[in-house]
Amino acid sequence: MVLGNYKQVIAARSTDPEILRKAQDGGIVTQLFAYALDEGIIDGAIVAGPSDEPFKPEPMVATTREELLASRGTRYSISPNMALIKEVTRSYGLDKVGLVGTPCQMQALRKGQLYPVGLRDVADKIALAVGIFCMENFPYQGIIQLVEDHGATKLDNVSKLDIGKGKFWIYTERGATVDLPLKVTHKYEQPGCHVCLDYVANLADISTGSVGTPDGWSSVFVRSAKGDDIWAKAIAAGAFETKPMDSVKPGIDLVTKLATDKITKNQKYLESRATEYGVGKALRNPYI
Amino acid sequence: MADKITVGHVHMSGCTGCLVSFADTYEGLLTILDKYADLVYCLTLADVRHIPEMDVALVEGSVCINDHLSVEEIIETRKNAKIVVALGGCACYGNITRFCRGGQMNQPQHEGFLPIGDLIDVDVYIPGCAPTPQQIRNVCVMAYLLLKGNDEQKALAGAYLTPFMNLAKAGTEACGCDIMTQVINQGLCMGCGSCAAACPVRAISMEYGKPQIERDLCIKCGACYAQCPRSFFSFDVVNQYEGIMDAIDAAMQP
Numbered sequence: 329m330v331l332g333n334y335k336q337v338i339a340a341r342s343t344d345p346e347i348l349r350k351a352q353d354g355g356i357v358t359q360l361f362a363y364a365l366d367e368g369i370i371d372g373a374i375v376a377g378p379s380d381e382p383f384k385p386e387p388m389v390a391t392t393r394e395e396l397l398a399s400r401g402t403r404y405s406i407s408p409n410m411a412l413i414k415e416v417t418r419s420y421g422l423d424k425v426g427l428v429g430t431p432c433q434m435q436a437l438r439k440g441q442l443y444p445v446g447l448r449d450v451a452d453k454i455a456l457a458v459g460i461f462c463m464e465n466f467p468y469q470g471i472i473q474l475v476e477d478h479g480a481t482k483l484d485n486v487s488k489l490d491i492g493k494g495k496f497w498i499y500t501e502r503g504a505t506v507d508l509p510l511k512v513t514h515k516y517e518q519p520g521c522h523v524c525l526d527y528v529a530n531l532a533d534i535s536t537g538s539v540g541t542p543d544g545w546s547s548v549f550v551r552s553a554k555g556d557d558i559w560a561k562a563i564a565a566g567a568f569e570t571k572p573m574d575s576v577k578p579g580i581d582l583v584t585k586l587a588t589d590k591i592t593k594n595q596k597y598l599e600s601r602a603t604e605y606g607v608g609k610a611l612r613n614p615y616i
Numbered sequence: 617m618a619d620k621i622t623v624g625h626v627h628m629s630g631c632t633g634c635l636v637s638f639a640d641t642y643e644g645l646l647t648i649l650d651k652y653a654d655l656v657y658c659l660t661l662a663d664v665r666h667i668p669e670m671d672v673a674l675v676e677g678s679v680c681i682n683d684h685l686s687v688e689e690i691i692e693t694r695k696n697a698k699i700v701v702a703l704g705g706c707a708c709y710g711n712i713t714r715f716c717r718g719g720q721m722n723q724p725q726h727e728g729f730l731p732i733g734d735l736i737d738v739d740v741y742i743p744g745c746a747p748t749p750q751q752i753r754n755v756c757v758m759a760y761l762l763l764k765g766n767d768e769q770k771a772l773a774g775a776y777l778t779p780f781m782n783l784a785k786a787g788t789e790a791c792g793c794d795i796m797t798q799v800i801n802q803g804l805c806m807g808c809g810s811c812a813a814a815c816p817v818r819a820i821s822m823e824y825g826k827p828q829i830e831r832d833l834c835i836k837c838g839a840c841y842a843q844c845p846r847s848f849f850s851f852d853v854v855n856q857y858e859g860i861m862d863a864i865d866a867a868m869q870p
Contacts, residue, residue: 406825411809436808436845438857446814446839448748468824520806531857552858612802614846616779
């Protein structure tokens with residue numbers, strides 16, 4: 329169950345060169361929302377947009393293709409997209425909401441639909457929830473220290489950040505590449521990530537990430553009935569180029585391995601919270 | 617439907633917002649009353665003077681301890697109801713009535729208001745101000761399944777309601793501070809923003825990915841903590857979100 333329930337898993341990338349130009353990998357999230365927006369499947373989507381500080385994400389409601397394009401790519405820091413889940417149905421007036429988020433944000437969304445304690449009239453307005461693979465996340469200050477202190481690079485000059493092949497990659501506007509071993513990044517992970525038991529966004533309608541597929545491609549899990557329906561329509565419309573997952577390298581086994589590693593490590597930490605400091609007092613367990 | 621459950625709405629010191637929320641399921645309320653529940657007591661909607669025996673009592677509002685009638689009524693509610701649900705922030709946690717200091721018209725001597733859990737045992741909490749129509753509807757459907765369903769339905773309803781039963785055991789105080797003390801201090805916050813979305817008075821904003829709580833604005837309704845995915849989260853329940861949402865939709869068909 330480390331990969332959750334899914335109807336199919338497939339390697340894919342967007343067929344839109346404009347989306348791919350600044351996409352993190354296969355442009356799956358941007359393409360899905362652009363297609364769903366065109367088709368009227370969603371009225372808009374909550375995405376991690378740019379802000380006035382470099383690589384600091386800011387949740388935003390994208391209702392146009394331009395806004396979606398502006399939010400392309402990964403910013404490895406916290407974007408509280410759920411903070412807009414009620415507002416998007418109020419001042420933005422959306423009836424059909426798209427949302428992209430990490431596995432924990434998908435958990436927050438589904439809990440919010442089943443237990444809408446403070447989310448009045450929101451549960452039935454979620455039209456498409458796209459989840460992204462996630463090993464951990466960093467506070468913005470952590471990104472500053474990684475890029476500027478460890479990487480000796482001005483964040484203003486960075487064109488892309490990436491985590492892959494066991495390294496943290498920094499690409500600058502002028503073509504330089506700096507890579508850091510993942511070992512130095514671990515201390516900057518936010519603590520809340522260490523109790524997370526989901527790597528591939530099990531609760532999304534569709535989830536995607538770079539792991540398992542070649543550069544420029546993404547792995548895509550189609551999970552819910554809603555996701556299945558939208559994915560089939562998007563494929564029929566020619567929005568994506570696809571390959572069978574078992575025809576690409578490194579393939580599904582790497583996704584399974586990383587998911588298992590994350591969940592095993594965090595499960596162990598979660599259990600250790602009961603006796604962490606040997607003081608006979610437990611830290612709280614969030615999973616009941 | 618011979619096999620309905622009996623439900624009452626007990627009105628303590630509340631603003632009727634919770635009842636409005638209950639009624640705000642529109643035709644859903646009619647479906648609930650048609651198929652699942654008889655409303656046997658409700659000051660606003662039913663002409664019944666004394667608290668009768670019932671399966672589920674939805675209690676809105678806190679108890680004014682300076683008013684003996686209120687105290688008697690909450691004790692009577694506990695006696696006559698199989699399941700007592702604290703409906704909304706005032707009944708669960710005191711909410712805005714925590715800030716009362718007396719001196720108001722036309723009962724200036726009424727200044728002590730307690731969440732019902734300080735006087736009686738409560739089975740289920742529904743936090744929030746107001747609790748949302750969908751949350752009340754979900755609890756109603758689940759309470760029906762718990763009392764009248766088959767074994768499988770009883771198990772699901774039990775699992776669904778468990779977190780709200782646990783909240784009822786956990787105490788009678790809530791505050792935006794809970795997000796700090798129970799989530800961030802415990803190393804559990806991952807910055808999703810659910811608390812900010814849930815707050816009815818916009819007391820929570822997200823700064824650098826973490827909640828910033830304006831404590832002067834907080835009315836102590838308990839919505840932020842209950843909404844937080846790291847306050848309680850049951851994989852058994854949430855992993856079945858598709859099936860549960862479909863089942864509730866089906867149950868609400870007229």
